[in-house]
Amino acid sequence: MNSFNRRDFLKLAGAAAGVAVSGFPAIVRAGEKARVIVIGGGYGGAICAKYLKMADPGIKVTLIEKESHYVSCPMSNEVISGERELDSITFTYRGLSAHGVQIMQDEITRVDPHAKAVWGSSGNKYRYDFLVVSPGVDYKWEGYNGFSEEASREKMPHAWKAGPQTILLRDQLRAMPDGGTAVIVAPPNPFRCPPGPYERAAQFANYLKHSGKTRSKVIILDQKDKFSKQGLFMQGWKQHYGNMIEWRGASGGGKVDSIDVDEMTIIGDVEDVKGDVVNVIPPQKAGHLAQVAGLANDSGWCPVDQANFESTIHKDIYVIGDACIAGSMPKSGYAANSQGKVAATHIAARINGISAPEPSYVNTCYSVIAPGHGISVAAVYTLQGGKISGVKGAGGLSPMDASAAVRAVEEKNAHGWFRNIVDDMFG
Amino acid sequence: MRTKFKLSALLVTGALALATGPAMAGDVATELSNTCAGCHGTNGYSAGETMPSIAGLPQGYLRRVLMEYREGTRQSTIMGRIMRGYDDAQVHAIADWFAAKPWKAAASHASEAQVHKGKSLIATCGACHVDDGRTGNDAMPPLAGQVEDYLAVVLHASQDPDRTPPQPEGMRLMIQSLSHDDIAAIAAFYASQH
Numbered sequence: 001m002n003s004f005n006r007r008d009f010l011k012l013a014g015a016a017a018g019v020a021v022s023g024f025p026a027i028v029r030a031g032e033k034a035r036v037i038v039i040g041g042g043y044g045g046a047i048c049a050k051y052l053k054m055a056d057p058g059i060k061v062t063l064i065e066k067e068s069h070y071v072s073c074p075m076s077n078e079v080i081s082g083e084r085e086l087d088s089i090t091f092t093y094r095g096l097s098a099h100g101v102q103i104m105q106d107e108i109t110r111v112d113p114h115a116k117a118v119w120g121s122s123g124n125k126y127r128y129d130f131l132v133v134s135p136g137v138d139y140k141w142e143g144y145n146g147f148s149e150e151a152s153r154e155k156m157p158h159a160w161k162a163g164p165q166t167i168l169l170r171d172q173l174r175a176m177p178d179g180g181t182a183v184i185v186a187p188p189n190p191f192r193c194p195p196g197p198y199e200r201a202a203q204f205a206n207y208l209k210h211s212g213k214t215r216s217k218v219i220i221l222d223q224k225d226k227f228s229k230q231g232l233f234m235q236g237w238k239q240h241y242g243n244m245i246e247w248r249g250a251s252g253g254g255k256v257d258s259i260d261v262d263e264m265t266i267i268g269d270v271e272d273v274k275g276d277v278v279n280v281i282p283p284q285k286a287g288h289l290a291q292v293a294g295l296a297n298d299s300g301w302c303p304v305d306q307a308n309f310e311s312t313i314h315k316d317i318y319v320i321g322d323a324c325i326a327g328s329m330p331k332s333g334y335a336a337n338s339q340g341k342v343a344a345t346h347i348a349a350r351i352n353g354i355s356a357p358e359p360s361y362v363n364t365c366y367s368v369i370a371p372g373h374g375i376s377v378a379a380v381y382t383l384q385g386g387k388i389s390g391v392k393g394a395g396g397l398s399p400m401d402a403s404a405a406v407r408a409v410e411e412k413n414a415h416g417w418f419r420n421i422v423d424d425m426f427g
Numbered sequence: 428m429r430t431k432f433k434l435s436a437l438l439v440t441g442a443l444a445l446a447t448g449p450a451m452a453g454d455v456a457t458e459l460s461n462t463c464a465g466c467h468g469t470n471g472y473s474a475g476e477t478m479p480s481i482a483g484l485p486q487g488y489l490r491r492v493l494m495e496y497r498e499g500t501r502q503s504t505i506m507g508r509i510m511r512g513y514d515d516a517q518v519h520a521i522a523d524w525f526a527a528k529p530w531k532a533a534a535s536h537a538s539e540a541q542v543h544k545g546k547s548l549i550a551t552c553g554a555c556h557v558d559d560g561r562t563g564n565d566a567m568p569p570l571a572g573q574v575e576d577y578l579a580v581v582l583h584a585s586q587d588p589d590r591t592p593p594q595p596e597g598m599r600l601m602i603q604s605l606s607h608d609d610i611a612a613i614a615a616f617y618a619s620q621h
Contacts, residue, residue, distance in 0.1 A: 050469075051461065334465050341461045349453045357453035362462035362512075364505065376505050380462075380512025394512030398504070409477070409580055410504050413466075416476030416576070421465045423474035 033058040034129035034351045037118060039108050039289060041065035041093060043074075043333040044321030045134030046425040048340035049101045055348035057100060062126065063093065064118070066107035070426070073193060074333045075418050076162035078368065080170045081203035082210075089162060095426040111293035113314035130347050133295060133302075134321045134336065135287025136161070137192045140300070143283035144185070145258035146267075155261055156280045159200075160192060169279055173204060176276045178213035183266060183275035185256055186222040190301070191284045192322045192331045194228035195377070198247075199367040200279070202233070205241040206370055219273060220247045221266055222254040223283070228330075229367060229375055231400055236369035286323035293317070301325045306388045307359050308346035309339055318343045327388030329381060335363045337421060359383055363395075366414035372404075374411030456520040459513070463521065471525045473533055479577040483530030487565025489522035495592060502584070502591055532572025537615035545616025548609055551601050560617045571620035578614035583607075 033056070038049045041063050049063040072089040079086050093103045106120030117127045139158065141149045152158050152165075159169040173182060182204050186197035201218050208216045218241075226249070227233075237245040248254035253270040260267060265274045285291070285300030295302045295311050302319040303312045306327055311317045320343050321336035329335040338361045349356040361381040368374050379395030381388050398410060460471070463481070468474050471482030481489065495501030497510035497518060510518065537545075553559070560570030570578065585594050586602055593599065605613070 054469075337465045338462055341464075342458070345453060345458055345461070354453055357455040357458040360459045360462055362465070362509065364466060364509070378505050378508045380509060382512075391512040394508060394510075396508050405583075406504060409584075412477040412576065412580065413504060416473075416478040417466050419476045420468045420474045420478050424464045424469050427469065427474060 033060060035060040035062070035127065036130045036132065036347060036351075037061075037126055037128040038063045038132040038134065039065075039118065040134035040136065040287070040321070041067075041070055041096075041103075042134060042136055042321065042336070043072075043421075043425065044336035044340045045132065046070070046093075046096060046340075047337050048132050048134065048318075048320060048344045050096055050099050050425065051341050051344035052348055053099045053101055055344055056352060059348060059351055060102070061100070062102040062104055063096060064104045064106050064108055064120065064126065065093065066105065068092075068105055071162040071166070072333075072418075072422060073160070073162045073196075074421075075415075076159070076166045077196070077200045077203040079162070079166050080159070080173060080200065081207040082170070082174075083203070083206070083368075083371070086163075086167060091422060091426045093426070108289055109292065111289070111317075113293070113317055116316065129316070130350070131317045132340075132343060132347070133290060133293065133317060133319050133323070134340070135289040135323050137284040137322045137331070138286065138288045138291065139282040140285055141282060143187075144256050144280065146261060147259040147280060147282065148261075151259070151261040152280065152282070155264070156259070156278045158281050159279060160196075160281050160284075169277070172277045173207055174211075176213070176216065179215040180213070180276035181217045181219060181274070182208075182277040183273055183279065184218065184220045185259075185266060185278070185280045186220055186224075186227070186254075187281045187283045188223040190331060191281070194330050194332070195233070195365060195367045197222075197281060198227055198229070198233045199369070201245050201247075202237060202241070202367075202369040205237070205244045208244065209241060214244070216244065218245045219275070220245070220254070221256060221268065221273060222247060222249050223256065225249040225251055229377055229397060232375040232398060233367070233369065235400060236373055236375065240370040240373065284322075286319075290319060290323045295319055296323075299325070306386055307383050308356060309343040310346070318347065327381070328379070328390050329361060329363055329388055330365070332363055332365050333421065334365055334417075335361070337424065338362050361388060364417065366410065366417050368411055368414050372411050373407045374409075374414040375407070376410055376413070456524040459517055459521050460524040463525075470528055472528075472531055473574050473577075475533060475574055475576070477574070477576045477580050479574055480531070480533050480572075481525045482528035484526060484568055485563050485565050486523055486526035488563065488568050489526050490519055491565070493518045493522050500591055530569065530572070532621045533574045533618065535572070535575060535615075535619045537575060537619045541612050541615035542619045545612035545614070545619075548605075548613050549616060551597075552613070555595075555598070556617075559620045561620065570617040573618060575614045575618035578617055579610050582610045582614065 038045045052061045070091045075089050078084045106122045108118045110119040157165045157168045159165040204218045255269045258267045286296045286302050290296050302324045304324045309318045309320050320339040322331040342359045346356040364378045366376045375398045377397050379390045467481050473480040496506040563569030
């Protein structure tokens with residue numbers, strides 16, 4: 001932007017009025033700019049809508065979300081342990097309205113990429129020039145024999161979308177007697193929030209310790225043999241909760257053969273585990289809308305151009321957040337935030353007929369093991385040979401040998417992270 | 428960024444056909460700096476807790492601090508890991524982008540009693556941090572209106588004689604004797620100044 005100043009541009013634009021456009025890729029209708037519809041108001045969609053407006057207030061941006069409020073998955077494990085209430089992780093869309101984003105509460109049931117329109121269960125039809133889909137995850141209910149969506153509703157909550165399921169799981173844990181067993185079935189890769197099940201185990205134990213139910217056990221039955229921040233979690237579990245938390249990897253007895261819902265029992269390859277509380281986190285795939293719209297491939301996830309998140313299946317539709325396949329990036333809230341911004345910049349550039357800058361992506365993810373004990377992982381990503389790849393030498397985990405003071409600062413930073421990322425979305 | 432897109436739209440609606448391809452490159456500094464907002468708030472204005480506001484800090488200060496994080500000469504929990512992802516030009520682009528924003532005081536919820544106590548403790552601070560911390564320069568950040576918990580975290584960390592980079596000797600010696608409550612009060616005082 002460098003060689004012209006504003007006045008030069010205005011002069012040029014004025015002088016050129018009336019000259020025919022040939023092959024200019026901008027999308028402009030008479031009297032109005034392009035219309036972008038964003039479906040899904042979470043960590044990806046809310047950010048994308050806001051940053052589209054920040055990039056160019058002239059773009060018409062509509063956010064369509066089926067719920068009236070958003071409940072954050074990050075920090076929901078602290079609701080389960082009683083460290084915070086659900087209110088503190090619940091947000092409205094009023095802030096986005098103030099940025100000029102039109103908010104529609106509707107559930108989109110049909111997408112027609114050729115007609116460039118979507119339909120809601122309200123009966124409304126919405127036309128778009130560009131569509132952004134940020135549908136999060138859906139569950140493969142058939143992933144564990146004997147398990148079902150119905151089983152998750154009351155007996156074995158997943159609590160992998162925050163809200164009523166979070167409260168259900170919290171209340172089940174509170175009702176568990178001392179000496180009881182709480183089981184967490186951790187899903188196979190890839191899934192939303194890789195450190196989430198292990199932070200949850202820590203927050204289960206945090207509740208059990210502080211409520212005096214110290215004879216209780218938390219058993220993680222994992223469908224894989226290693227997990228995110230593993231060394232840091234195991235160190236922290238031991239430090240704060242002794243032997244209360246037991247992790248069984250897939251090949252060490254964690255693998256689920258089937259689930260007996262009535263008996264509250266996980267049938268394993270090696271042995272069966274009966275729980276007083278059984279938190280089954282199912283295997284996952286891209287959110288329902290992505291499947292309906294034909295945006296997912298055989299993997300269950302959505303392939304996208306790694307430079308900008310435009311679907312490689314349907315043009316002018318972008319898929320961001322947990323639903324998309326994004327190279328080395330994990331399915332995390334911060335990754336969705338970063339992807340939403342890259343997509344917003346790209347769409348705004350296309351609408352204005354300029355080229356988008358080289359994409360830049362970041363992930364930062366905190367986990368709270370106990371009050372005063374936080375850990376983190378971070379990465380900076382660039383496009384390398386068409387793939388989103390971590391910059392060598394950057395990023396990584398909190399050190400294993402950090403002092404208690406550093407762990408305490410990281411716990412404060414976890415909460416500061418949360419305060420700011422939700423403000424970035426909804427403020 | 429906003430101005431640029433508006434201008435570009437003018438080009439199009441004015442039917443300017445200087446080029447057949449994209450007219451200009453997008454804003455690299457904004458693309459890089461947007462990634463910071465998830466922790467430091469939109470445009471670098473922090474919503475609080477321990478994350479500092481970085482919008483409007485002095486350019487030379489930001490450049491130096493970000494470089495020190497990257498080189499490992501400034502202690503951090505996570506900033507070193509992140510800054511190692513950027514080359515010199517990118518670090519400068521990010522620093523300059525935030526430095527160009529106006530400084531705005533973060534919301535302060537400090538109690539009057541805390542602020543009053545803090546004011547009674549900052550006589551020596553004022554020798555360098557003049558005008559109740561409202562003035563910053565490339566060597567020294569402004570304190571007035573910075574996020575309270577962040578100021579407290581930095582003061583606690585600065586009590587460690589081995590912290591890098593070392594504080595100026597006078598400051599290090601002065602803060603050695605501060606209690607936890609003293610630090611909280613000083614942080615509350617500076618955070619409350621606008």
